[in-house]
């Protein structure tokens with residue numbers, strides 16, 4: 001037997017198995033996506049997203065207090081306006097009395113240590129449900145879209161968000177937002193996290209149920225990347241780094257581990273985020289409920305694969321559980 005054939009001696013003990021990871025999961029790597037609705041006293045469970053709810057701003061302390069005590073370090077806010085008058089340009093998105101801006105203010109005041117990111121998109125606020133402003137022929141009208149998104153991003157920065165994260169996939173929105181933040185004096189105060197490589201995935205269903213953000217016609221295939229498009233993803237990552245993104249995100253995560261690896265190769269000096277999206281989360285939960293595997297083991301196996309691929313930040317609905325699971 002060749003000496004080089006023997007590997008098992010290197011991982012025969014739980015501790016030496018732990019040492020094999022280049023980087024291990026830790027609480028601060030998890031950013032918790034949360035849904036804020038415009039009924040201040042609401043807590044509405046989301047059937048297709050087990051264990052997740054829409055929360056009103058008056059109940060955020062009840063919701064987040066115990067999680068902050070367990071070590072929650074960051075959240076990303078998604079507005080779910082049920083009463084707002086949606087229109088072609090997503091006017092409610094930066095309503096200063098709207099759920100997101102109110103939540104930013106409440107969370108910053110109640111939990112000074114909690115890092116507050118906000119998703120920036122129009123789909124939850126437009127009458128047509130698309131992520132940008134449309135031409136009459138229903139194609140994306142790029143310039144007005146990026147300008148509108150930059151306005152919305154600035155409004156969240158002015159309300160106190162630490163980070164703005166545009167998930168719209170409009171061409172040039174990173175430069176537009178960065179320019180807007182700098183011109184308003186927020187260039188050095190707010191992190192710009194780009195959903196740089198975001199794919200037209202089938203895994204967003206539960207989120208769309210939660211946020212009421214499904215497009216009213218057509219789909220998002222003309223602005224979210226084709227799932228098979230590794231080259232476009234690489235070009236989008238390079239573009240967004242050059243346009244001023246501070247963090248590069250890949251989304252969804254598990255079916256795109258190769259793209260996470262590309263991101264860490266193409267943006268070696270940036271934090272790389274990935275989003276374990278609603279459908280991924282629901283899939284892991286459904287498989288565990290069906291007895292296919294243990295939930296905790298699969299939550300670790302999927303998120304550790306993202307870290308192995310190069311992710312340094314994971315947006316995940318499992319965040320509350322990881323605060324317990326990583327407490328050992």
Ligand SMILES: NCC[C@H](CC(=O)O)[C@@H](CN)CCC(=O)O
Nearest residue numbers: 121123167203204207277278279
């Ligand atoms: N801005 C688009 C929302 C978007 C996907 C979609 O509905 O197309 C995601 C939120 N950023 C969905 C996230 C998820 O599924 O958890």
Ligand SMILES: [Zn+2]
Nearest residue numbers: 121122123131
């Ligand atoms: Zn959107």
